Amino acid sequence: MDIRAVIVSILIGLITAAIGELLGISERISPVDTGILNNILVRGTVVFVILALVIYVLLSLMIKRRDKLRSENAPVVFTAKQRPQKIIDKIKIKKFGVKWEGLYGTRRDLPTSGVDDAYVYVDGPYCPKDDTKLKSRTVPKWFVFEENTWVCPHCGSSHSRPTTHYLDEDSVVEDELERIFQQRHD
Numbered sequence: 001m002d003i004r005a006v007i008v009s010i011l012i013g014l015i016t017a018a019i020g021e022l023l024g025i026s027e028r029i030s031p032v033d034t035g036i037l038n039n040i041l042v043r044g045t046v047v048f049v050i051l052a053l054v055i056y057v058l059l060s061l062m063i064k065r066r067d068k069l070r071s072e073n074a075p076v077v078f079t080a081k082q083r084p085q086k087i088i089d090k091i092k093i094k095k096f097g098v099k100w101e102g103l104y105g106t107r108r109d110l111p112t113s114g115v116d117d118a119y120v121y122v123d124g125p126y127c128p129k130d131d132t133k134l135k136s137r138t139v140p141k142w143f144v145f146e147e148n149t150w151v152c153p154h155c156g157s158s159h160s161r162p163t164t165h166y167l168d169e170d171s172v173v174e175d176e177l178e179r180i181f182q183q184r185h186d
């Protein structure tokens, strides 16, 4: 069962109770004196907490929707780069808390192909502890939020993916590697 659905239904119940409290309906409905809830401070706090919860849930839903839209609108790479066959240079860098390997080379091992035809190929991300290739996972956070992470299948460590470059991390790494390789080979 979806825990979020349960939380949302509990919240709706609380909101209904809060509105009832605010309007003083519950006093009329219930013959029992509400006692503590008659206190304006207590009542104000209850309403404030409930409002905060509502805003929290709405925000989390908005973030989830944004992430979903973002993944749907992510550019589809038609010309997926192939691993270069003739490798001129390689480098390992750390970015977004994980390891990446950059290969600099050309497609075919021909004598004519030189640095001019070379391109950057990004491999990764890899676990910073044991160099295992990481898997992408969405893990729940604070009940309603979801966090996009990379998880290591070997040691189980998890690494948060950056929110600003989510799904686009490798192109950021590629830009950085391109600068490094160009400095080395120009």
Ligand SMILES: [Zn+2]
Pocket (backbone or CB within 6 Å): 127, 128, 129, 130, 131, 132, 152, 153, 154, 155, 156, 157
């Ligand atoms: Zn690991």
